[in-house]
Amino acid sequence: MEIFMEMNFTGKTVMMTGAASGMALLSAQNFADLGANVVMIDINETAVREKAAEIEAAHPGHVLALTCDVRDYARVEACAKAAYDAFGSIDVMLNLAGGAEYRMLNVSYELDFPDCPIDVFDWSIDVNLKGQLYFDHAVMKYMRDQKSGVVINIGSITGQEGCDHNVGYSTAKSGAMNGLTKSLALYGAQHGIRVVCVSPGPVLTRPGMAGMKTPMGRAADPQELVDAFIFLASDHSGFTTGINILIDGGRDIARDKT
Numbered sequence: 014m015e016i017f018m019e020m021n022f023t024g025k026t027v028m029m030t031g032a033a034s035g036m037a038l039l040s041a042q043n044f045a046d047l048g049a050n051v052v053m054i055d056i057n058e059t060a061v062r063e064k065a066a067e068i069e070a071a072h073p074g075h076v077l078a079l080t081c082d083v084r085d086y087a088r089v090e091a092c093a094k095a096a097y098d099a100f101g102s103i104d105v106m107l108n109l110a111g112g113a114e115y116r117m118l119n120v121s122y123e124l125d126f127p128d129c130p131i132d133v134f135d136w137s138i139d140v141n142l143k144g145q146l147y148f149d150h151a152v153m154k155y156m157r158d159q160k161s162g163v164v165i166n167i168g169s170i171t172g173q174e175g176c177d178h179n180v181g182y183s184t185a186k187s188g189a190m191n192g193l194t195k196s197l198a199l200y201g202a203q204h205g206i207r208v209v210c211v212s213p214g215p216v217l218t219r220p221g222m223a224g225m226k227t228p229m230g231r232a233a234d235p236q237e238l239v240d241a242f243i244f245l246a247s248d249h250s251g252f253t254t255g256i257n258i259l260i261d262g263g264r265d266i267a268r269d270k271t
């Protein structure tokens with residue numbers, strides 16, 4: 014992170030969903046170290062409060078922990094208001110809550126797509142796609158008023174490749190995410206708001222991701238993704254909007270993915 018120390022986020026407010034773990038938690042730590050006020054949002058109340066308290070200990074007064082199911086728009090709006098009321102602006106929105114439905118809902122991979130209850134796919138589209146649209150919608154009201162802001166949506170290499178089980182996840186993290194990102198970038202450009210999507214390949218937020226092959230022969234360290242979020246959120250990316258960046262160790266171009 015040393016090279017980013019010049020990217021000072023002092024006085025900026027960075028919101029992230031999924032902040033109880035993984036890349037969102039690491040982002041909260043990084044952005045707080047870079048001077049930002051961080052708003053950590055997760056459905057897991059105990060975990061997000063515990064992790065926020067750890068960051069708050071090093072950055073008193075600069076951390077807000079909020080509980081929210083990203084499927085609940087009223088709660089999403091309340092989170093945006095709470096962030097604005099606490100810190101006076103919403104400068105960066107990082108949409109990291111989510112995951113593949115079979116893993117997140119403990120569905121057996123023995124169940125094929127037509128045999129898996131439809132609720133499972135409803136959950137996945139609601140969390141992985143609509144949850145991002147909901148937060149984008151809620152924060153862009155504030156960003157429009159302040160005439161600045163950066164929204165980072167999260168896709169996945171799985172959206173590029175398809176997946177015979179996690180059909181909802183693949184659907185949400187694919188062209189739908191690109192359409193959402195491009196549409197909001199078009200709208201946001203006239204209001205000083207940039208909107209981008211980052212689509213990771215395998216990231217070692219859990220050991221199992223090491224099993225997904227890349228031409229580079231490894232999965233990403235989570236910091237490699239967070240470094241990209243910081244760069245995209247900074248003014249060094251001031252002319253970057255409406256794009257989807259694959260950060261996947263070359264998996265998308267690999268001939269052998271097995």
Ligand SMILES: NC(=O)c1ccc[n+]([C@@H]2O[C@H](COP(=O)([O-])OP(=O)(O)OC[C@H]3O[C@@H](n4cnc5c(N)ncnc54)[C@H](O)[C@@H]3O)[C@@H](O)[C@H]2O)c1
Binds near residue numbers: 110
């Ligand atoms: N780890 C990878 O290899 C990888 C690859 C591609 C894309 N992604 C995507 O990046 C994002 C972050 O991945 P990660 O591995 O860091 O995450 P993670 O699995 O460590 O954490 C996800 C967080 O989302 C929260 N969450 C789940 N449902 C929620 C809901 N309804 N409302 C609010 N919070 C909810 C969970 O409580 C958890 O804290 C996810 O969207 C994931 O799909 C990850």
